[in-house]
Amino acid sequence: MLRAAAAAENLAIAVLGQAGAVLPAFGADGQLSGQEVFSQQLVTGLSNGMIIALIAIGYTMVYGIIELINFAHGDLCMLGAFLALTIVGALGMAEWSGVGGVGGVVLLLFSAAVFCGGLNWSIDRLAYRPLRKASKLSLLVSAIGASFILVNLGLFWGGLPMDVFAGGGSSAAPKDFPALVSNRDVLTLGDVRWTLNDLLVLAVTVPLMVALTVLVKFTKLGKAMRAVAQNPTAAQLMGIDVDRVIGSTFFIGGALGGFATVVYSLYNNTISFQMGYRMGMDAFIAAVLGGIGNLPGAVLGGLLIGVVRSMSDQYVEARWTNAVVFGILILILVFRPSGLLGAKLREKV
Amino acid sequence: MIRRTASIVAALTGAAFLFAAAPVPGDGGTLKIVSSLPRTGSANSQTTSMVNGIKMAIEERGGKVDDWTISYEDWDDASPQKGNWDPAVEAANANKAAADTQIVGYIGTYNSGASKIAMPILNKAGLVMISPGNTYPGLTKPGTGEPNEPRIYRPSGKINYFRVVPTDDIQGAVAAEFCMKDLSAKKAFVLHDRELYGKGIADVFKKTSEGAGMQIVGFEGIDSKASNYRSLVTKIRAANPDVVFYGGTTQTNAAQILKDLRAGGCKVPFVSPDGTFEEAYIEAAGKENMERDEKGGGGVYITFGGLPAKELKGEGAEFVKRYMAKFGKEPEGYAVYGYEAARVLLDAIDRADTKDRAAILAAVAATKDFTGPLGTWSFDLNGDTTNRTMSVNTVKNGKFEFVKASGTAPAQDH
Numbered sequence: 001m002l003r004a005a006a007a008a009e010n011l012a013i014a015v016l017g018q019a020g021a022v023l024p025a026f027g028a029d030g031q032l033s034g035q036e037v038f039s040q041q042l043v044t045g046l047s048n049g050m051i052i053a054l055i056a057i058g059y060t061m062v063y064g065i066i067e068l069i070n071f072a073h074g075d076l077c078m079l080g081a082f083l084a085l086t087i088v089g090a091l092g093m094a095e096w097s098g099v100g101g102v103g104g105v106v107l108l109l110f111s112a113a114v115f116c117g118g119l120n121w122s123i124d125r126l127a128y129r130p131l132r133k134a135s136k137l138s139l140l141v142s143a144i145g146a147s148f149i150l151v152n153l154g155l156f157w158g159g160l161p162m163d164v165f166a167g168g169g170s171s172a173a174p175k176d177f178p179a180l181v182s183n184r185d186v187l188t189l190g191d192v193r194w195t196l197n198d199l200l201v202l203a204v205t206v207p208l209m210v211a212l213t214v215l216v217k218f219t220k221l222g223k224a225m226r227a228v229a230q231n232p233t234a235a236q237l238m239g240i241d242v243d244r245v246i247g248s249t250f251f252i253g254g255a256l257g258g259f260a261t262v263v264y265s266l267y268n269n270t271i272s273f274q275m276g277y278r279m280g281m282d283a284f285i286a287a288v289l290g291g292i293g294n295l296p297g298a299v300l301g302g303l304l305i306g307v308v309r310s311m312s313d314q315y316v317e318a319r320w321t322n323a324v325v326f327g328i329l330i331l332i333l334v335f336r337p338s339g340l341l342g343a344k345l346r347e348k349v
Numbered sequence: 350m351i352r353r354t355a356s357i358v359a360a361l362t363g364a365a366f367l368f369a370a371a372p373v374p375g376d377g378g379t380l381k382i383v384s385s386l387p388r389t390g391s392a393n394s395q396t397t398s399m400v401n402g403i404k405m406a407i408e409e410r411g412g413k414v415d416d417w418t419i420s421y422e423d424w425d426d427a428s429p430q431k432g433n434w435d436p437a438v439e440a441a442n443a444n445k446a447a448a449d450t451q452i453v454g455y456i457g458t459y460n461s462g463a464s465k466i467a468m469p470i471l472n473k474a475g476l477v478m479i480s481p482g483n484t485y486p487g488l489t490k491p492g493t494g495e496p497n498e499p500r501i502y503r504p505s506g507k508i509n510y511f512r513v514v515p516t517d518d519i520q521g522a523v524a525a526e527f528c529m530k531d532l533s534a535k536k537a538f539v540l541h542d543r544e545l546y547g548k549g550i551a552d553v554f555k556k557t558s559e560g561a562g563m564q565i566v567g568f569e570g571i572d573s574k575a576s577n578y579r580s581l582v583t584k585i586r587a588a589n590p591d592v593v594f595y596g597g598t599t600q601t602n603a604a605q606i607l608k609d610l611r612a613g614g615c616k617v618p619f620v621s622p623d624g625t626f627e628e629a630y631i632e633a634a635g636k637e638n639m640e641r642d643e644k645g646g647g648g649v650y651i652t653f654g655g656l657p658a659k660e661l662k663g664e665g666a667e668f669v670k671r672y673m674a675k676f677g678k679e680p681e682g683y684a685v686y687g688y689e690a691a692r693v694l695l696d697a698i699d700r701a702d703t704k705d706r707a708a709i710l711a712a713v714a715a716t717k718d719f720t721g722p723l724g725t726w727s728f729d730l731n732g733d734t735t736n737r738t739m740s741v742n743t744v745k746n747g748k749f750e751f752v753k754a755s756g757t758a759p760a761q762d763h
Contacts, residue, residue, distance in 0.1 A: 045580065048576070173599075197612070272432070318570065
């Protein structure tokens with residue numbers, strides 16, 4: 001624990017770039033100093049950003065491969081959260097602790113991932129694949145339609161007569177998601193807290209991002225995905241089953257969304273049938289900011305948005321936060337129309 | 350030529366129909382009452398309870414006033430996209446009601462912002478409007494809101510809007526006083542949802558606090574759709590207040606703010622107004638976040654314009670008993686106001702005994718020493734109730750619990 005605390009201190013020093021000078025400011029006196037506030041906002045911003053990034057990857061993957069802005073993505077994640085809460089309720093998971101508790105969280109993560117992946121794959125099969133040859137606009141409208149269907153499914157789901165849905169009396173009310181992962185401090189530096197919740201976010205998102213990079217860069221499927229993204233017709237001529245590759249992309253993107261939504265639910269402890277809109281919007285901005293179609297770009301965009309949001313809440317004012325985020329988006333798009341890490345500009349929807 | 354004859358015949362028939370429908374006292378026609386409340390979204394359980402109250406009031410009169418048959422329609426002013434009241438839907442409702450001459454009374458709205466839209470429309474139509482839920486003072490009281498309020502809501506120059514709930518200029522002050530006296534708070538952090546109601550009550554809270562010597566260490570409008578408020582909580586922790594006040598509703602994320610405060614280790618009392626006085630607030634926040642900890646930190650307090658159902662005495666207790674017998678459930682906080690709004694309207698129709706909107710409006714305005722579950726009260730010249738009872742409530746073991754009452758409770762027996 002000592003070593004961990006020391007590591008955190010080093011990290012904070014590096015972050016603030018004021019080695020030595022900052023330490024006296026970090027006292028566990030219950031009163032947050034300026035540096036403590038800044039570090040805490042950074043921690044919060046990065047945690048929120050990582051969740052956004054994971055969802056943004058799903059957006060950007062689909063865009064990269066069929067140039068569709070999948071508006072149903074956020075709502076897909078919302079349904080994943082409802083599945084997770086249903087499982088929590090059905091198994092009485094709120095009472096599990098210790099190893100069981102960890103196992104429960106892992107179970108939630110994987111069931112939501114399989115569910116969201118499968119659902120995303122089915123949506124592609126039913127709503128997008130028949131329109132593959134149609135104009136991009138029809139595809140976009142189809143995505144908006146899919147989004148509406150998912151939102152209404154969520155509204156219906158929230159009305160299930162289960163205890164976790166408060167008996168299902170008011171299906172539209174926000175639902176309390178039990179705090180399966182406690183809010184215990186893992187690391188503290190003065191009054192700056194890095195909790196088990198933040199650890200959960202880190203422990204889920206980073207390995208997934210690494211795994212995805214490996215998949216795209218070094219496997220046969222990844223190579224096929226890159227080929228389809230570059231030129232579907234040529235890829236087909238080379239013997240790649242384009243529809244299968246696109247299907248797999250939807251599955252993987254959806255599965256990442258599934259992981260993200262469980263982390264989101266455990267981090268925020270509230271879910272509602274409307275949460276998909278905000279999740280999707282943040283992730284979409286992150287994807288555009290980083291350069292849509294670009295995987296590291298989505299991660300960078302997500303982290304940036306998370307941190308900007310936190311800093312704006314602190315140093316500007318909460319009511320200006322959305323304006324600040326969109327302002328930065330506009331600025332970046334003016335000077336780099338294809339996003340921070342985006343490649344050359346192509347004709348897009 | 351034939352066409353012309355036909356149109357003349359049609360015009361004559363129309364005229365004859367108009368004459369037939371002209372107001373004849375007690376001719377036994379049908380009068381329609383509508384309510385416009387957010388029925389989609391998390392306010393649903395509150396508004397269902399209010400609609401039940403309205404239905405009860407009509408049924409207790411046997412669905413009739415004198416020879417008039419009363420028909421009632423339950424309209425929704427929310428949309429699924431918003432999950433909350435929607436300006437477009439409220440405007441459509443008000444226009445529909447204004448155009449339908451059978452409608453003689455409009456019970457609504459729940460959200461003050463929605464009334465802002467409906468009031469001028471119904472005012473021009475001369476249709477009486479009784480709100481069972483609006484608490485923003487500027488809707489009726491000159492000098493409490495914007496300089497042009499409430500004049501802009503009364504284009505015809507006449508008052509057609511009444512409310513049976515006490516307003517936020519009283520409620521915000523009660524909240525501030527409670528924080529200072531009962532919670533001994535010296536510093537408060539004030540948040541609001543940037544809506545008419547939430548910002549309005551937060552402003553009153555701030556003004557009262559500063560006048561009485563409580564320091565306001567932060568005053569911020571939040572993004573009510575944000576996924577969490579952890580950054581804001583850090584800001585609050587740095588300001589180190591003794592209490593956090595949120596001017597907002599369950600629909601504008603009160604529960605999430607509370608959760609993030611507790612998760613962020615900020616264990617000060619969280620005070621919110623009547624927009625959170627509903628079961629949905631407890632459901633969304635999780636009851637463990639609402640309890641006080643071993644050291645007496647934390648806790649939530651909710652102010653409410655009136656007394657909670659369980660504290661009602663006399664006729665009020667009778668109402669709760671009848672309600673439970675009929676619907677098998679305890680009424681939510683605003684059910685009694687839905688009931689009272691409908692009763693006042695029916696009573697006015699009874700006295701006017703006509704389907705003439707202007708006469709019914711005049712009868713409602715003349716309501717004096719009206720006795721019901723809320724005690725005995727009248728409408729004042731602004732259209733406000735003379736009832737000023739307020740209560741402070743808390744949550745224990747996942748249930749609302751009464752803490753104290755304030756204001757002059759109107760006499761129960763008259």
